[in-house]
Amino acid sequence: MDICLEMLISYLFLFLAFTVDLREAQNGCDDKLRNCGAHGPAIQFPFRLSSQPENCGYPGFTLSCTDTHDTVLELPISVKLYVKEINYTSKVIQLYDPHHCFPRQLRGLNLSSSHFQFKVNSNEYLYNYTLFKYPSPIEDKNYKYYNIPCLSGPTYQVYAIYYYRSIAELPLSCTKMYNLLSIPETILKNGSDYNVLQLSWSIPKCGHCEAKGKKCRLKNNSSKSQTECFPKDSKGALSKSAIAGVILGSFLLPLAIFALYRLYTYDKVEKEHQAKIEKFLEDYRNFKPTRYSYTDIKRITNQFTEKLGEGAYGTVFKGKLSNEIHVAVKILNISHGNGDEFINEVETLGMIHHVNVVRLVGLCADGFRRALVYEFLPNDSLEKFISSTDTKKCILNWDKLHDIALGIAKGIEYLHQGCGQRILHFDIKPHNVLLDQNLNPKISDFGLAKLCSKDQSAVSMTTARGTMGYIAPEVFSRNFGNVSSKADVYSFGILLLEIVGGRKNVDVTVENTSQVYFPEWIYNILEQKEDMRIFIDDDGDAKIAKKLAIIGLWCIQWHPVGRPSMKDAVQMLEGEEDKLIMPPNPFASAGPVQIHANIPIKRLNHELEVIPE
Structure with a gap:
């Protein structure tokens, strides 16, 4: 067994010597445009699908596909909007809400922690608004307000007014709901013409690559999110890869069959565990937990910098969702258990709301990676x-x-x-x-x-x-x-x-x-x-x-x-x-x-x- 492994490692090093220049083909980032469906927007760098490796896209530009083949972009913090169109030339992405209710969807939005900003015309500005609930329609025309039908109910109406207005100016029967900070005025307007939100990005800068007739990608072996240019045509490199594959194929075949069998059995068991967890999370979705990707978990923990403790089922790191909100993130051990501990924690804590029970803030089930996000308690354990x-x-x-x-x-x-x-x-x-x-x-x-x-x-x-x-x-x-x-x-x-x-x-x-x-x-x-x-x-x-x-x-x-x-x-x-x-x-x-x-x-x-x- 050990001799076979040594031979396999030796052949792999030899094969990599022939194909070291083929990063684009090896890392799963091909030149073909991807999309979630036949009519979905084309997905290319700086965007990537969540199913692709992380180095295929720029950090913060991850898209995911729904069961109905719609494309979804998740913005901080846990704001999910559907993608209508992406213009890579003007660097603008158009988003929409299938429920036609941006004021609900954008609650808690914080673009300051992303690479996106609102795309507005020269005569438009960003304002802060406060949403209030009134028992009856407002007829006072002394100040400007917007009615929000999608948040209103049979016995009350919801209105948005400028954030800076004094509460004393409002009717006594009003009830404040929440604030929407730095948003375009058009978001509050009704009608199909206003159900599109435009965001632009300036980072990463790939214009110099396009000017040279090249493509843009993340730079390998870089501690920062740096980009580099590479040629669009890689036929010569692919030919070199094909020759190397033919030469080494006959030597690697016996060992590859054995390795593939081991990988197949492990992958089959792991997929069964993942399917069980995904089925559970699908049933659990009504509780509306905050679900993070593994990229989000690394960002929240600052690349797992501060370790709080370690146990039989995983390691706990300190993280933060914002400057004020700190959390404890438990990364579950991949080799331990079959996902039952993860399901137990989520299912149990999802139905608990008590001052003497720790609160579950969110979760991550990204492939074989699983994590749980809790409120942070500064005084450790009893x-x-x-x-x-x-x-x-x-x-x-x-x-x-x-x-x-x-x-x-x-x-x-x-x-x-x-x-x-x-x-x-x-x-x-x-x-x-x-x-x-x-x-x-x-x-x-x-x-x-x-x-x-x-x-x-x-x-x-x-x-x-x-x-x-x-x-x-x-x-x-x-x-x-x-x-x-x-x-x-x-x-x-x-x-x-x-x-x-x-x-x-x-x-x-x-x-x-x-x-x-x-x-x-x-x-x-x-x-x-x-x-x-x-x-x-x-x-x-x-x-x-x-x-x-x-x-x-x-x-x-x-x-x-x-x-x-x-x-x-x-x-x-x-x-x-x-x-x-x-x-x-x-x-x-x-x-x-x-x-x-x-x-x-x-x-x-x-x-x-x-x-x-």
Whole structure:
């Protein structure tokens, strides 16, 4: 196998030596004009189709085809318009809206981040407008306004007026909708004559190539978006390629057949994954997510400059949609999974709107490349605050830790009861709880989530899912009961005990430390009536720690029937500590646990034995 690969690589280098000058033929950018349909506009440089390689067009000039063979241009931010005509001589592209409603389509348009600008006549100007909703038609002719029928309804009318007019001049019953900034006046006029928007571009500059009778393309091996000229006639080069192909074909054929077979099998599996994702996104389109191309993702992340973290399913980078809007972009690993994690995240987060659940801003499914765009949370994960043994690094007081625990509980309760379908997370842990600028918690990472109906008391699972140490016993073996929403309750209980464990100055010491189970040690402290003030100076803080510990122990009962629901957990967190009672002992202790309060805490792993079904 290795010898075959070495021979294949050697022949490939030899073949490239013959065809190094054939960039245009090799990179998939041929001289023929392309279009989306028989009557669609011709597509050539600086434009390219999304199906072509990126170097076939200039950045920001990507077009796509619809199922009806229409040509679409996407402008910042997520403004999609249909292409009517492209004039490469005058550098003007004509766009239209099939729904005849530019004021709706251009909401959020930001041409400053693109190479396009509005094409207007010498006597036309760009204005800022504000759209207002009125309960009845306006008859006041003291100021100029435009009626927008496509946005109006049976009980109200929508009008656009100049942005600079004072609100005090308008009727009291008006309601402001949004602004349209720097647009031509003709966009607001009605009629078929005004349903065409003209944009022009000045970059890239290819006039000098056309003057020489040559064509224009991106320059290879350039860090910037530079262009170069090349001859239109490449017959000689193609002949050279044909000769080289005939000479080397007989040598490469056996190895090529083997390589093609491997590529075919991989490509077949990958296409099945892509088809599954595309079908899901087609069904999901009603939720109107923002879908980005991979080129957009690279622009948003500034070519993946700032890395925030890395996990089993992908790498997270910091990005920005504008100077004010920052995002976190997770690039999913190509070699991991079959797209189920991607579908889980999109399907789950698409139906969630809660203050304690991270918000999905957009997604990318561009061939085999997949990415998810989330709101950016500057304070990282809860794990960073509770896993450090250096107490000076922890800036969270006990009141804030209680608020964080309550926020997480409310988020999980919403997943279980607040949506149309019950959502089981299956990976609740401090690492998957992110903190915003005000240290408010938000649950993230729904790659292992499972959806089920609210009246379904148990879910079927073929394999265990989750992170070791946080997985409920019934997920490993049905001997403990059926898998249900109580699995998330168990994980939440472990999280609460970790919050308590990260705030104390004690250690657990026995002759065989591998026999010590951290939650059991906490239970023994409370059962033996040990005062939490031994480890925490402030009496109020000791009460909070005891409250979190008792609730955590209730949540990690080994049998699901013994655990509270998340609704009950929220009520316990909101209630008084004095009203809580100790739960039954869920542990079969191997012996007494010795407690010493003078040594910094040492966390111990405890793995559950997998019991076959």
